[in-house]
Amino acid sequence: MSETTDAPTEEEFEKATSAELDEADIEKDRAIVGRDWASRSQEFLSTATPEGIRNFATGYGDDNPLFTDPEYGRGTRWGGQIAPPIMAAILNAPLRGERPSKQERGGSYRGIHAFVSGGIWDWYRPIRPGDTLYGFGGLESVELKRSEFAGRSVVKVNRQVKMNQNAEVVGVYRTLVIYTERKKARERGKYKDIEDPSYTDEDLAKIEEIYAGESPRGGAPRYFEDVRIGEALPPMAKGPLTTTDMIVFHAGGYGFVPYGLKTGRLAHQNRQRIAPFYIKNEYGVPDVAQRVHWDSAWAQAIGTPRAYDYGVLRECWAHHYLTDWAGDDAWVVSQHDEIRKFNYQGDTHFLSGEVTGKTVAEDGRCLVDIAFKGTNQRGEDTVKGTAVVVLPSREHGPALLPEVPAELQRKAVEMMSRHGELLREGRR
Template sequence: MNGAITDHALARLRARIGVTQPHPQPPWYRDPGTDAFRHVAEACGDDNSLWCDPTYGPTTRWGGPIAPPHLNGGDTMIGENEVTHLDSDTKALLKGDPLKGAHAYYAGSFREWWAPLRPHTSVTRRNALVGVHDKRSDFADRTVHEWTAEVFGAPDHMLSAQFRLMIRTDRKTVEDKGDRGKNFGVEIEPYTEEQIADIADAVAEAAMRRRGPTPRYWEDVEEGDELPPLVKGPLRITDIVVWHTGVGMGLYGVKSLNLAHQQRARIPGFFRRDDLNIPDVHQRVHWDPEWARRAGSPATYDYGRMRESWLIHLCTDWMGDDAWLWKLDCEFRRFNYVGDTHWVRGRVARRYLADGDRPAVDLEIWGENQRSETTCPGHATVLLPSKEHGPVRLPEPPGGATTCAATLDALVQRFAQMEAAP
């Protein structure tokens, strides 16, 4: 039955685990240098000198400029495909969607960073399905958690990984059934002059609180500490435009003019007609209010990745330039509409020694809008310098892997263990 999640369909999907397939677009930055570092950071509203001033990096423990975490492992931003051609058997294995017709939604992201990205590093990547987790609720609804990994490596070491969680379900969830109606009940109220002034003051205060070159020592942190909040917004279509200038045009690589005609010939399903009968990309829902309304949204809205970058910004401002952001995950639970303002917050949940006696803290992080709705809850793990244990020691990739292929193999094993866990 089309759209049904069956044992046979799951077996077909699981047969793809660990099978590398090329990314459909070249990276936005083939040779990322300090300009790319700055463009990406500023697209996220982050002007930390560690990413934006190439003369500052040499004064830090890193000895030179490094990329912001959002760029280091950004899914469409860096990395040339290690695997560029597939044999006929692999093409047949990867053809079509075994769960075609089942509902799918982008539920969350998980990131890991193992080493800094330095200017003009030759980056390669591999992409593969790494986990298929069969879930059943008390009401016998069957859902599948479909995990895809993208790993990024330098010539002699691994840099980072990014995981995307897609939730597939036979039966539309309660949110799915009701979201369209609920969305149209959302009203974005105009701001008063006083509200705009208050937001501007909060933004200025946050910039003053950035830790920067002052180390935040592990011993000085206590569980329950609150992170100084960041304010992001009110979100404008202009912010979405600037976002694209830094991070690129996404998975399909939106093209212009004659290149757009060529793209439409390749992927006609990515296009629909506008009011002038001109074919345009579905992605237009992010900057055209009428297209957003036709899609069931009361207004244009951001990408989940934007708020992920805001959570990264929260962590790096708090931890200081001597620390290392090791892991970060977040869920995308609600839309962030043009006109919304987000307060990005966090607290220290745990302080401990991680693998190899590395001083670490776990953070609870989230973004909430002016309607007091939490739209993007998440977690992060930060390695901090220590008065007793010394400077941060970078974490190791899974299994100590040094190649993209070995890292993907280790991640497949990790996700298999996750599924087997009670």
């Protein structure tokens, strides 16, 4: 091994950061819009265990005992521990089914930077310890557009239906992903002049004061009749963001499949499988392009001032905010969030929200509309969204779960039936 650092050459760096959007990739995507396939991904976690549920919740800072304490859950309407509904995003066991051909797998976008720009969730039932989740779905839409950040970009909406081992639909997750050209983002350098954050002891004391005042609603029911339109939700703090936050989020179960974080021989195998995902660092060592989330030098190479978080992490923060407010007897029916700006290392976010509407549905469910946002210390709203929560009612009774659309449930049963057939035949 050489004692000198074999850092990437100018040619290697240019190649690693100069991939351009390929029209062929876009056409491949357009050809598969609307197709459903069984998800073969083996996520970091596939089955919810008491410890897995707890670790996922605490991985984004949620200490709600409904999620973290099995004993506590026995005294709630659920009769036991349940997972934060958004945990459905990171649970997946391989579902057997027809495998798409190469022509039906869409574009690969090798060397193109991708980031989550938002999501839409609909939840139908809780995840309980012992539940194994499977998924099916595909590309719902693809659009070529000009991005404020990086010139040309591709905007894709992926849809995943998540079901448990009984073919019961747990939720539907739509993620909006933006693919941008790294070189153009670097050349434009729109965000390069954002100043590094600096905190005084007084600044930190104000953040700690918010943390000290936070707590989940817990077992005290929030009744529909007691909520008023225009009512403000209490504040919540998240940050200042550190590399430790990224480590804890991954340790909680976020696996970034199908790319993933690998080490040793497994990393070697991954490099053979997806070589363009690995780009030499300053020591000449191939490392994941994903390190933009903890390696500021690499983040700067693609046009941002520092490492930044995952959009999925801020989705989890928003979910934490909603479930804390709603309480044990409620259910978050849906969540729609938009990631507007980056959340860089050192940034602090302050979550706020407001009740924007109240409705009693035909089936007697008492629905409350929420608008929420996350604002950083520079006064920028980096995430905005809306949600619908069903609350218990003194007049109408408990917060009932929504019905799964019949066609969606039928499709889930079909997919699980085919999975069973292939298992019996010994086929994948």
